[in-house]
Amino acid sequence: MTVNTSVTADHNAPAITRQLAEFVANHPSKGWSDAVEHEAHRTFLNWLGCAIGAARHEAVDAALAATQMLQPAPQATLAGRSERVDMASAALINGISSHTFDFDDTHLKTIIHPAGPVASAIMALAEHQGSSGRQVIDALVLGIDVACRMGNLVYPEHYDRGWHITGSTGTLGAAAACSRLLGLNAEQTTMALGIAASQPIGLREQFGTMTKPFHPGGAARAGLMAALLAQKGFTSSARALEAPRGWAQVLSTKYDWREAQDELGQRFEISFNAYKPFACGxxxxxxxxxxxxxxxxxxxxxxxxxxxxxxxxxxxxxxxxxxxxxxxxxxxxxxxxxxxxxxxxxxxxxxxxxxxxxxxxxxxxxxxxxxxxxxxxxxxxxxxxxxxxxxxxxxxxxEHAIGSLQRPMTDADLEAKFHNLADPILGESKVESVLDACWGLGQASNLQVLLKQLAP
The missing domain is CATH 3.30.1330.120 (2-methylcitrate dehydratase PrpD)
Structure with a gap:
């Protein structure tokens, strides 16, 4: 396997795009341990609390006002707001909202915030097509795995070049998750990943502005659209991630293909997610x-x-x-x-x-x-x-801050954080219902019980 740290192109890279697509399309539902399953629910809960908490922020107001100029069809819910917009706009706005406070989950090996792009995309799509909670959790685990494995593959050189890795990998994760939710086969999922590969989003120059939270929102929208395009027969390169002029080799001087392949389907990157007690980098x-x-x-x-x-x-x-x-x-x-x-x-x-x-x-x-x-x-x-x-x-x-993998936030800590964020928006009693729905998401026949509680 190649671990490249130079600018010399690797013309013999393994078929990463296809391998990841087959994994996303064919991995069994709930094909992981109870610990991974529980972490998926913690990740979703933390993401939703962050999205609700920032629902009234001026960045969210501005994004919503801009999307409403397009006269969107009311297809999907916005966390913490009464307005409804089209799927793509909901993915964008919920992604922006979830990252506005810089309070969301972190994959510590790469400092990717994976739930923002992935969860924002799949919740909009799942609502529109009536997906079950089980399908949502499956898509979340697999989409985050793709995003973080691709992050592992190019970090830190990709980040050091100035890419905001949450957005640049998030597009791929969102595309993978939405492909799973749509039931695309391996060939279609390969196309979706290829389409997403041409849409890396996020420059570190934007840190400290509203455009930083735009990155996960933009990635969510781009990934969702990539999967929808692939579903309708839109094509892309089948080697878009690994080719000499593909995603990894264009965006980074380091690409370790083993990071995408090793223990694929056995080790899940969501297991290494951490949650912030502090609302900052x-x-x-x-x-x-x-x-x-x-x-x-x-x-x-x-x-x-x-x-x-x-x-x-x-x-x-x-x-x-x-x-x-x-x-x-x-x-x-x-x-x-x-x-x-x-x-x-x-x-x-x-x-x-x-x-x-x-x-x-x-x-x-x-x-x-x-x-x-x-x-x-x-x-x-x-x-x-x-x-x-x-x-x-x-x-x-x-040595390790509170919230790290060595000193993790407990479920009770996450619930308290959720209340602090969401109570001012939804009210304490409604928040309790939302928490119950989040913890039980994997068993829910659809998202309707949860979604009905998200409007203030």
Whole structure:
């Protein structure tokens, strides 16, 4: 097998497109362990809570207003809203909503947020064609597997080139999931993956703007359309993922074909999904966790002379904004994240509101945070030293932040997070019904019980 790190094309790549298509089309329903099945329900629940929570955000308002100019047919539900739009627009808007707070799931090996593109696409399609909950869960597991395996195949070089890997792989995952939901055969699914391969979405330049959450939404819409086109006989290259001028070799200087093939149908990437306790980029989480621990140890913001961080290089590359001007920028500021962790002991969406990011005491504390890169520090770790005005020094080392695979959020944690996001939109009693429907999705004959609860 080739593990390529140069620009030399591999003309002998294995038939990845076809192999993944056969896997998606032919893998048995619920053909995985109970642990994978449970993780699929956790992933869906977390995705839906994030989508509902951001339903009234100005980015969602703008996206909905734009799609309504096309006079969409009322085919599908928008999470947390009363309006209905066509399938493609619902995939777009629910995908945008689910990522707006940067609070969604994370495949830690690649930092892909896989549910945004995949779940947004299949929920719109499933509602329109009356799919069962079992079919939705099957499509979710298989679509996420395709997205994350393709991410494994090209990460980190693909990401380092500037691609937002959630969008670029999400189109493939959404296409795979929708192909499964439509019941496409292996040949049709190969075409769907090929069509999707020509639609990579997402540049890291957009981080901190509304266009970042557009990436999973755009990927969901593109993947759905790819599957619909393939269903109607639209064709593509059968080697669109692996060919010298195909997806992997064009978008990355590294492509490890084994990542797509090894243990296919035995190891499922959804098993490695993690869920965020903090509403911001995953690389800030260890620092927030550490500063919340400082607070728990009795350190007060007004006592702090300075806070020193030793972090992995990616932390400052992605989240080095020293003076964020609004909430979206605050999500890409490790300095604000540390201030929120120490002042509030948490960093949910409310701690990234515009008025909090610009609040005088928050600004004053974040300006006392100093971050230095240490290549010996892993992405999931941080070393924090707080020097107090009385001369004392307090140190915290976080090896794995809360929410990681080593310190995962429990089902109860996910339910509490869901309530915090969705209660202001739907009301507590309706949210309880939604939670019950999410946990029982794999046994549901259709999505109607769930969908009826999603309007405010």
């Amino acid at each position: 995953i690389v800030i989480h260890p620092s927030i966790d550490a500063c919340a621990q400082l607070r728990a140890q009795g350190v007060k913001a007004e006592e702090v002379e300075k806070i020193e961080l030793r972090v992995h290089p990616l932390v400052l590359e992605l989240t080095g904004k020293k003076e964020p001007q609004d909430g979206l920028q605050g999500k890409f500021s490790v300095y604000h994240g540390c201030a929120a962790g120490l002042i509030f002991g948490r960093a949910g969406e409310e701690e990234f509101a515009d008025h909090i990011v610009t609040r005088e005491d928050v600004v004053a504390l974040r300006r006392k945070v100093q971050a230095v890169v240490d290549t010996s520090v892993r992405e999931e770790s941080v070393y924090v030293t707080a020097t107090l005005k009385d001369g004392r020094s307090v140190q915290v080392h976080v």
